[in-house]
Amino acid sequence: MARNQDKNVFLIVSGNANRITALSEILSKNYSNCSIFHAADWFDTKYKIDNVFPKVVIIDEYLPKVSGLEVVAKTYKEKNYENIHIVIMSVVADHDMYPANGRIHYLTEPEREHAVLECLAKIVAPKQGIPSPGYTLRHLNAGDLLFKEGDSTEAVYIVKNGTLKAYSDTLAGGRVILGEIGAGEFVGEMGHFNADPRSATVEAVTEVDLVEIPLSSLDSVIFSKPSWARALVKTLSHRLKRANKVLTG
Incomplete structure (x- = not known):
């Protein structure tokens, strides 16, 4: 499939006119050399893909006449469409449905501009001068x-999904497991408060998606996102309870 790599072509597959309008405005505002097309079913989607060569297809989970996930499946399986990124607009990001190969992405808040920019950050570069949201997404495979332990502290992380474990190596060559970290928890937050090197090694137990927040932007990001501020307080509370339990036996 031939495509101008410098052209940002988006195909929005949805039956929701308000959603199409809102997304189109966000895309036009934030991406240069941008063309936006619409479709509402598989046949229209396939026709548009074959003729306008989109870089990204953004598909609503619910369509008027067919399941959006059926359109995703057909688009994903087409060999000629292997270079197309697929963004699924869904309330729940089901990462078990497709392998984490970088082609499938989830957009759980399509009405929110920062959520759209965050989702597309690894696919399309925004216009110069558009403020960065102050964080990026990061994916880890198991292991x-x-x-x-001992690394310098440059960022903190929020676990979006998956599980990690924290451990420390002993002088005798053993390993002490300090605990597991799951979805909704912060990782590496103590480095923000004490400016010390990492006190433990953190390893992915499963596939993990995280939000990476540089220390330089942590305060502003947390201030702008109350839910993340609550997650930080909750994480610190759990860490304190765990430490007290160890101390008291």
């Missing part, structure tokens, strides 16, 4: 290290 990957997020950071090692």
